[in-house]
Amino acid sequence: MHNSTSQSLADFIQASPTPFHAARSLAERLQAAGYQQLNERDEWNLTAGGRYYVLRNQSSLIAFSLGQPGALERGIRLIGAHTDSPCLRVKPQPELNRQGLWQLGVEVYGGALLAPWFDRDLSLAGRVTARNAQGQLLNLLVDFQRPIAIIPSLAIHLNRDVNSGFAVNPQTDLPPVLAHSIEPGRDLRALLASELQGRHPEHGPLTVLDYELSFYDTQAPAVVGLDGDFLAAARLDNLLSCHAGLEALLASDGEQACLLVCTDHEEVGSSSCCGADGPFLEDVLRRLIPDDQQRIRTIQRSVLVSADNAHGIHPNYADRHDGNHGPQLNAGPVIKINNNQRYATTSETAALFRHLCQQAEVPVQTFVVRSDMGCGSTIGPITSSRLGVRTVDIGAPTFAMHSIRELAGVKDVEYLQKVLTAFLNSTQV
Missing domain, CATH: 3.40.630.10 (Zn peptidases)
Incomplete structure (x- = not known):
């Protein structure tokens, strides 16, 4: 910039x-x-x-x-x-296994414009409350940083009227796709514990008890415009x-x-x-x-x-x-x-x-x-x-x-x- x-x-x-x-x-x-x-x-x-x-x-x-x-x-x-x-927050028991794919249920936080959330490279971040081996409760921040999820749009061939208006259903249309669900027992808390232990080995083994997590767009802020007049972020x-x-x-x-x-x-x-x-x-x-x-x-x-x-x-x-x-x-x-x-x-x-x-x-x-x-x-x-x-x-x-x-x-x-x-x-x- x-x-x-x-x-x-x-x-x-x-x-x-x-x-x-x-x-x-x-x-x-x-x-x-x-x-x-x-x-x-x-x-x-x-x-x-x-x-x-x-x-x-x-x-x-x-x-x-x-x-x-x-x-x-x-x-x-x-x-x-x-x-x-405004963003998409992860629900307390979010795991969904549908059509061979692993998804997470989300709740809309604030008055979000929902249509732009489709087809974006999403990551996950927030606060995790975990217990260490000594029984202490720790509030730790987590940020996967890399793109780990996406909300794919439905192809226009399967929804011909989409450009005439599309009402997003937050319950059914917004759960992001994270992976194939071939691996049995995929669990968000285990995923969070693994991510935290990789970044904070000093805490030792962690048991994740609860969390407040948000999906976010990984695209970096950029100065845009022919003359560099605008900041998009x-x-x-x-x-x-x-x-x-x-x-x-x-x-x-x-x-x-x-x-x-x-x-x-x-x-x-x-x-x-x-x-x-x-x-x-x-x-x-x-x-x-x-x-x-x-x-x-x-x-x-x-x-x-x-x-x-x-x-x-x-x-x-x-x-x-x-x-x-x-x-x-x-x-x-x-x-x-x-x-x-x-x-x-x-x-x-x-x-x-x-x-x-x-x-x-x-x-x-x-x-x-x-x-x-x-x-x-x-x-x-x-x-x-x-x-x-x-x-x-x-x-x-x-x-x-x-x-x-x-x-x-x-x-x-x-x-x-x-x-x-x-x-x-x-x-x-």
């Missing part, structure tokens, strides 16, 4: 096939930059100007820099994103924002109190112990600022930038946008507005973000959904309503959102990172 920012994002996406891997990738970058890991089960002894991060469920992460003396009292600059993406929603928030935090000047929160389960409503509708962020803020009144004062002086991809105006489907609100790729981040509170943007927070874009010399756009269409949502309204923090919903414009492979503008990756860095360094919130 010709662009270092796009290459860094591509490397991050490649290393992050699941929310567990994304959180680990973020943690590794933070650790390398001098951030100290905190354990929620321990007492915290925070030092002035310290930089820390904490994981919950191995799939959500909060990182924060305390800034210079008095920075917390002036308010926190928060960036929020999410680590999960899996999970741009919302690893693009996680990466931009991380890069902004690492590039910030350390003067202000800054916090990056990347939570799991946004694609299914955020209601979990580690989701935006759970207590993770509030628990961390209580430990940062134990005094209730001081914490409220700080939150009221703070601003959250909720970063989640926006819908770029598709040239083949321009009528799906409001005529005055069609964001273009490579034309800057998008302020997302919805008067029914599907986005948390207000005139005050939109103006602040526009001001930051002007200062950073970054173009900015606006998205409002068509009045006759429903509107998606983000962690913005959830976090804003739980904390009472002023919030602006923004994101890089993309095509094919929730597909197995999405498309963004190369320039927008840089624009978003640049304005988020300006936000973290700003004295005006």
Whole structure:
């Protein structure tokens, strides 16, 4: 790739096939930059100007820099994103032996575009909970990396009307093919144990007790287009924002109190112990600022930038946008507005973000959904309503959102990172 920012994002996406891997990738970058890991089960002894991060469920992460003396009292600059993406998750007892082939039953996670999952080179990754020979329970991450599965399409000769519309049945149409079932007793747990022992021999023999596994596309991210204008990749929603928030935090000047929160389960409503509708962020803020009144004062002086991809105006489907609100790729981040509170943007927070874009010399756009269409949502309204923090919903414009492979503008990756860095360094919130 010709662009270092796009290459860094591509490397991050490649290393992050699941929310567990994304959180680990973020943690590794933070650790390398001098951030100290905190354990929620321990007492915290925070030092002035310290930089820390904490994981919950191995799939959500909060990182924060305390800034210079008095920075917390002036308010926190928060960036929020999410680590999960729509995909196919493996069922608890998934083994299927049909027509001489071994398949795994899957459940659709989130609002996935299903048609693009057919005829792709798929691999498998996630978290496995196993027991070692000493009886200890271990949470281990697994990633087969190589293509081990595929969901073949039915030939057009056997479904002549397929191009007139094909309703995918998730139960019957989506189980991937992994192998011939000639070998008796093929078992996913045994396969996982073998894979883990090959990569982690230090743990000795393992018995797999349970897992959270996702299929993913093995095709690497790529800069595409005649002039290299676009980045095509899996999970741009919302690893693009996680990466931009991380890069902004690492590039910030350390003067202000800054916090990056990347939570799991946004694609299914955020209601979990580690989701935006759970207590993770509030628990961390209580430990940062134990005094209730001081914490409220700080939150009221703070601003959250909720970063989640926006819908770029598709040239083949321009009528799906409001005529005055069609964001273009490579034309800057998008302020997302919805008067029914599907986005948390207000005139005050939109103006602040526009001001930051002007200062950073970054173009900015606006998205409002068509009045006759429903509107998606983000962690913005959830976090804003739980904390009472002023919030602006923004994101890089993309095509094919929730597909197995999405498309963004190369320039927008840089624009978003640049304005988020300006936000973290700003004295005006």
